[in-house]
Amino acid sequence: MSKKILICDDSGIARKQLARVLPSEWDAEVEFATNGQEALSHIQSKAVDILFLDLNMPVMDGYQTLEALKDIANAPQVIVVSGDVQARAVERVKALGALDFLKKPVDKSVLQSIIQSFGLLSSGSNAGLVVQGNAADDFGLSQCLQEVSNVAMGRAASVLADMLNVFIKLPVPKVNILEVSELQMALSYGAMNSGRCSAVTQGFVGAGIAMEALLIFSDSSFPDMAKLLNVTEEIDNNLAIELQMDISSVLIGPFIKALGDQLNIDFSHSHPVVLGQHMKVADLINVKRAQWKRTLAVEIVYEVDNYQISCDLMLLFTEDSLPVLENLLSYLVEDD
Template sequence: MSKNILICDDSGIARKQLSRILPTEWDAQVEFAKNGQEAIDRIGQHSTDVLFLDLNMPVMDGYQTLEALQSIANPPKVIVVSGDIQAQALERVKALGALEFLQKPVDPNLLKETLEAHHLLGLEDKQGALILGDAVEDFSLSQCLQEVSNVSMGRAASVLADMLNVFVKLPVPKVNILEVSELQMALTYGAMNDDRCSAVTQGFVGAGIAIEALLIFSDSSFPDMAKLLNVTEKIDRDMEIELLMDVSSVLIGPFIKALGNQLNIDFSYSHPIVMGQHVKVSDLINVKRAKWKRTLAVEIVYEVENYEINCDLMLLFTEDSLPVLERLLSYLVEEE
């Protein structure tokens, strides 16, 4: 019997990736939703057997969607597909009724095994999946970079969550080509609204791609950071530098490693340096104004649940990196 499948992910690239690795013999009709609200509306109007659900989405995220499904009669079986691999993320989605959790990017063999284990793929399935609608509209460097950044973000957050025994709240990565003035506006929005902040910067180079990673901490984060790291000494400027370096090594290193794995690049790197302490964001930008000018920027705001800890990770790619990035990321939308 044909199955009605719904793939819910804000990333068109992710929707395309998942739809093209569905078992070729699966007798299924596949449709798409760009956020949890679209998925709930679709499920309310049409019977849905299986929902593949992302976690980090605008409008309504995966956790909210799972909660909303609990009040729907005959809800679909839910398989979460996410780059957020924190142990607490897995526990939370299972507690909310998810059948299974698959890590992005999904291994086709594991996907098939999961469907068979939960009796969603029968031996009689031979027809093949019918894709209704477009999984992704067109190729875009920003779309592709956002998706690989989403996976890298999840890897880094998992390391931080394990180190501090916390849950890290993850956003949808923002990808934009920015002038230096726009970069300042981006950094002063949201988590970086505090007057003062401290920052660490580190450079990475590989295969024609040059990245400067800039991690900016709100100064109000230091007390809770020290508490979670079991620091009992007085938090002076030297201790703040130590805390900055500890957390930046966890967030930047695993992120770049995961990014390199997806691009098949081994990045070489410079030593991290403190770019400023207790300064305004505008002062940070002025330090590098002549160098940055115009850049491709990926922005991720990390927040630790139940603690006053937030930091802004900016990945700044040189203009010369763009053609190389576009070529390396093209595999995400290539047809098999």
């Protein structure tokens, strides 16, 4: 009997990537949803055997969707597909009833092994795999960069989570082309919209791409950062800088490594530098206003569950990098 499959992910790139690595001989029909709420509506109106579910989505995320499925009769079997590879994320989704967990980008052989192990792979239809509708209508630089940033974000969070034995709450990355004044506004309305902040900056170059990583910490984060790192001394400026450098090395380094792996680039980097301490966001931006003009910005807000720790990671690409990035990311939307 033909399987009814639903792929739920807010990223059109991710939906397309997953659809094209499903076994072509699978006797199955594939449809799509863009968030958990849409997936639940679909499941309540149509039979669905298997749900491939992302975790980090707007409207209703994967965790909320798994909780809601408990109250639905004949709910589908769920395989989570996510860039959030924290050990606690994997444990949490399995505790909520997911069969298994696949990390993005999905490896075709790993996927096939999992669906075979659970007895989900059926064949026999002359048509094989049938994909209903489109995974997405169009793809641009922003959508592609958002998806690779989502994967890189998850890898970086996993390193920090393992180091501190915590769970990192992850957002959907934001990608926009901004003027410097708009960059200030974006940060001002983000996680750093009140109080004072401190920041570390580091430059990266490779294969015609130049970018700056800017990691901004809310000053209110420092007491809990010290607690997690088992630091008991009074937090003065020197200790605050040490804490910033420790956290930034874990968040920035693995993020850039994961980004480079997906683009097949080994980025060279400058030494990290403290951009400013205990300043308002506007004053931090003014420090480098002359260098930052029009930029492609990726913004990720990391928060540590049950702690008052929040930091805003901004990747600021030079305008000259855009054509190179677009070319390198085109593999995400190429048809096999």
